[in-house]
Amino acid sequence: MGDSLITIIAIFLAAILMFVFPLMSMSERTDDVSQLAVQTATTEYVDTIRTTGKMTLDNYDKYMETITATGNSFEVDMQVQVLDENPGVKTTQAEMTKIGENLYYNLYTSQIEEKLQSNGKITLKEGDLVSVTVRNTNQTISQLLKNFFYQLAGNDTYQIAAQHGGMVTVNGTK
Amino acid sequence: MKLQHLAIIFVIIILPISMVVTSYIQTQIDTISVQTTYSSKLQNATYDAIKAFQLNTINNRYSSVSDSKIRDIEASISTFFNSIGTKMGMDGIDQDALREYVPAMLYVMYDGYYIYGKYRNESTDSYQYGLKPYIYYSCRYIKGADDFVVNYSLDNAITIYGTVDGQYVTKSGYLINPNLVSNINETDKTLTYDGETIEKEVLSEQIVLLNEAGEVINTNSPVDYQYIVYQNAKIYYDPTATDGMNYFWYTANKKQKIYDQNILNYVQSMTIGGNLYSESAFQYYKQAYEFSTWVEEHLGNITQSDARDMNGDVISDFAVNTGEEKIFRLNNTNNPLLDGSTFNENRISVIRRSIQTNLATAIANYNQGGNQNYEFVLPVFTEEDWDKIVNNITVASFLQGIPIGSKFFNNYCIITNDKNEEVVTEDSLYIITQDGEVHLPTCKTITNSTVTGVYSNVTFERQSIHISDTYEVHYYPHANSKCYDCMVNVSETYDIDGLISGTITVFDPTQTGNQTINMKGTSLRKQYLAALGRERYDLYRTNDYFGV
Numbered sequence: 001m002g003d004s005l006i007t008i009i010a011i012f013l014a015a016i017l018m019f020v021f022p023l024m025s026m027s028e029r030t031d032d033v034s035q036l037a038v039q040t041a042t043t044e045y046v047d048t049i050r051t052t053g054k055m056t057l058d059n060y061d062k063y064m065e066t067i068t069a070t071g072n073s074f075e076v077d078m079q080v081q082v083l084d085e086n087p088g089v090k091t092t093q094a095e096m097t098k099i100g101e102n103l104y105y106n107l108y109t110s111q112i113e114e115k116l117q118s119n120g121k122i123t124l125k126e127g128d129l130v131s132v133t134v135r136n137t138n139q140t141i142s143q144l145l146k147n148f149f150y151q152l153a154g155n156d157t158y159q160i161a162a163q164h165g166g167m168v169t170v171n172g173t174k
Numbered sequence: 175m176k177l178q179h180l181a182i183i184f185v186i187i188i189l190p191i192s193m194v195v196t197s198y199i200q201t202q203i204d205t206i207s208v209q210t211t212y213s214s215k216l217q218n219a220t221y222d223a224i225k226a227f228q229l230n231t232i233n234n235r236y237s238s239v240s241d242s243k244i245r246d247i248e249a250s251i252s253t254f255f256n257s258i259g260t261k262m263g264m265d266g267i268d269q270d271a272l273r274e275y276v277p278a279m280l281y282v283m284y285d286g287y288y289i290y291g292k293y294r295n296e297s298t299d300s301y302q303y304g305l306k307p308y309i310y311y312s313c314r315y316i317k318g319a320d321d322f323v324v325n326y327s328l329d330n331a332i333t334i335y336g337t338v339d340g341q342y343v344t345k346s347g348y349l350i351n352p353n354l355v356s357n358i359n360e361t362d363k364t365l366t367y368d369g370e371t372i373e374k375e376v377l378s379e380q381i382v383l384l385n386e387a388g389e390v391i392n393t394n395s396p397v398d399y400q401y402i403v404y405q406n407a408k409i410y411y412d413p414t415a416t417d418g419m420n421y422f423w424y425t426a427n428k429k430q431k432i433y434d435q436n437i438l439n440y441v442q443s444m445t446i447g448g449n450l451y452s453e454s455a456f457q458y459y460k461q462a463y464e465f466s467t468w469v470e471e472h473l474g475n476i477t478q479s480d481a482r483d484m485n486g487d488v489i490s491d492f493a494v495n496t497g498e499e500k501i502f503r504l505n506n507t508n509n510p511l512l513d514g515s516t517f518n519e520n521r522i523s524v525i526r527r528s529i530q531t532n533l534a535t536a537i538a539n540y541n542q543g544g545n546q547n548y549e550f551v552l553p554v555f556t557e558e559d560w561d562k563i564v565n566n567i568t569v570a571s572f573l574q575g576i577p578i579g580s581k582f583f584n585n586y587c588i589i590t591n592d593k594n595e596e597v598v599t600e601d602s603l604y605i606i607t608q609d610g611e612v613h614l615p616t617c618k619t620i621t622n623s624t625v626t627g628v629y630s631n632v633t634f635e636r637q638s639i640h641i642s643d644t645y646e647v648h649y650y651p652h653a654n655s656k657c658y659d660c661m662v663n664v665s666e667t668y669d670i671d672g673l674i675s676g677t678i679t680v681f682d683p684t685q686t687g688n689q690t691i692n693m694k695g696t697s698l699r700k701q702y703l704a705a706l707g708r709e710r711y712d713l714y715r716t717n718d719y720f721g722v
Contacts, residue, residue, distance in 0.1 A: 007177070014181035021185070025192045029199055036203050043210040047217060051589065052558065084662045086655050115665070123664045166214065169221045169589050170562075173601055173614065173664055 027142035034070035041066040042162040053172025056121040080107040081129035123172040131165025205579030219258035220587040226253035277540035277550040282568040285327040286310040313524040317480040330510040347465030349510040355463040370700040374451035379651035396649040400450040403712035411450040458707035473502040492523035548575035566590040598709040616667040617660035628705030
């Protein structure tokens with residue numbers, strides 16, 4: 001009786017050690033690699049926009065293709081801040097000692113996607129800001145296994161995330 | 175063997191493998207994340223460099239003079255190293271140590287380029303950093319007895335020197351399609367270019383004046399003055415001057431009255447009915463017409479196959495092969511103002527080849543005199559990179575050989591600038607319409623508007639005057655509110671070549687698909703073409719127009 005109980009426990013332990021442990025270890029590595037790929041792709045995507053002044057549907061599709069090729073589904077948040085210098089010009093006209101107070105107006109993911117779908121590209125100018133945040137929405141295998149041991153709840157349960165942003169350095173009109 | 179033993183042996187085998195794999199992947203991740211942050215830093219530093227160049231040239235009224243330009247470029251390079259040093263300083267790399275990893279920096283200017291890098295100083299027998307001599311975008315052509323060199327530029331200006339038709343010539347000027355010029359009238363200073371009348375025009379801009387004590391004269395707002403450009407400097411007209419000295423230079427933000435009788439005679443002859451008129455646009459097209467006619471007559475048969483390298487061998491590695499198309503035969507299909515013309519394809523090929531060979535040499539030479547165990551080579555530029563380089567003032571920076579994790583960092587960054595006093599590109603003119611708004615020339619909303627002025631985009635940038643440490647004033651030479659369709663949100667524009675050639679294609683949401691609009695005879699096209707000529711004519715050039 002005592003022996004068979006120990007055997008059952010041993011089988012459980014062995015199963016965890018021989019199956020779950022390597023699987024967890026490998027799935028975490030997979031997530032690391034995905035993280036790497038997503039981080040690189042995001043940086044490249046944003047830097048291309050910054051140096052060309054153009055956000056094209058083609059580039060966006062390529063970017064989405066690269067990140068989804070990791071086997072996960074993602075939520076991509078894009079934000080474009082368009083520089084509006086007009087209030088500045090009016091202020092300095094009235095008072096020469098003041099440097100203009102510039103405004104930014106924002107375009108968000110859905111508006112950007114709509115513009116990309118209808119025009120094929122969004123042209124930006126020097127001084128505009130662009131930022132992209134991406135996080136996975138599915139549960140990766142490593143997340144599943146982790147949840148098996150301890151449950152994580154809430155919005156911040158993503159495993160793969162990347163963020164990059166910066167100022168557009170060139171006018172995209174040419 | 176018991177199952178427990180088997181499990182333990184399995185774990186003993188798997189655990190080290192897992193640890194090694196984890197550590198390896200972590201190193202790779204670290205390497206790539208360092209690589210991307212370095213790339214971003216390089217990009218930001220390069221942007222700082224070109225911004226420094228732009229700010230210095232805009233606020234420097236002599237920026238186009240060679241000595242002054244070298245100073246601006248050296249300031250820009252020091253900005254680059256300051257910027258990248260500060261950014262990398264956080265990562266434990268010192269600013270001077272970083273210099274070792276920058277094999278070259280390329281400054282693409284109007285008619286040539288500078289390469290910054292390490293060179294051998296023979297007098298001290300050591301290597302030192304500095305700007306290498308200016309290199310022109312030149313190409314040698316040999317056909318029969320003709321043997322001459324053409325210096326190209328970022329626009330349609332060329333300089334020719336060498337033997338043409340048995341004579342040694344040195345000529346410089348702008349190439350246009352001479353067939354489009356007609357009705358040249360010297361007395362009225364008018365001519366017709368492609369159906370548009372080019373005539374004298376009144377130019378004005380706002381400036382802030384200081385008195386002799388260095389105080390701002392009119393503290394409420396900048397004052398609007400009419401001006402013309404005479405020998406590369408602006409002469410302003412003040413009709414209200416009480417002492418009768420109506421004309422002045424704007425030197426160190428102060429009025430410098432003009433007493434020189436020759437200059438006064440000229441500006442007085444250009445003052446008609448209380449307005450000061452500029453004839454630059456007329457002169458540009460007239461001289462370009464004369465020059466282009468001469469070029470076509472004497473060099474009309476030159477093709478790409480006549481190009482020779484320094485050994486006199488045929489150059490066969492141009493980026494674009496235009497075959498037997500005649501480079502300087504100017505007509506509607508080869509209009510130097512338009513992209514894709516044979517002239518432009520050759521211009522781009524020459525610039526590209528010159529930069530590529532010299533930059534490759536400069537970077538390869540960097541290996542000498544260095545103590546790194548890394549071999550510096552010129553990276554392969556993409557077509558998009560070249561497109562930026564050959565059309566605008568550009569800074570390219572290279573950062574190579576920094577050890578990161580398991581490999582060496584090697585990247586470059588190319589950033590262009592279209593607001594400077596070096597070159598007037600087709601896109602760098604801004605349009606002021608009747609309602610006082612400023613637009614890009616290719617704005618869709620102004621195709622039918624009445625245009626009241628077209629000026630270089632530099633004059634729409636803020637200028638600053640430093641009066642004391644606590645007091646600075648700022649002003650805009652043209653303080654117009656910017657159009658929301660083209661300047662703030664730059665998406666709604668069309669191709670500039672359409673405006674120059676007279677027919678544009680715009681997407682019309684009310685119609686299905688694209689709509690073609692004839693721009694000939696519009697206020698926009700007339701003023702735009704005049705301004706393109708005027709701004710190019712008024713630009714300082716080392717090789718000024720040599721009469722034909």
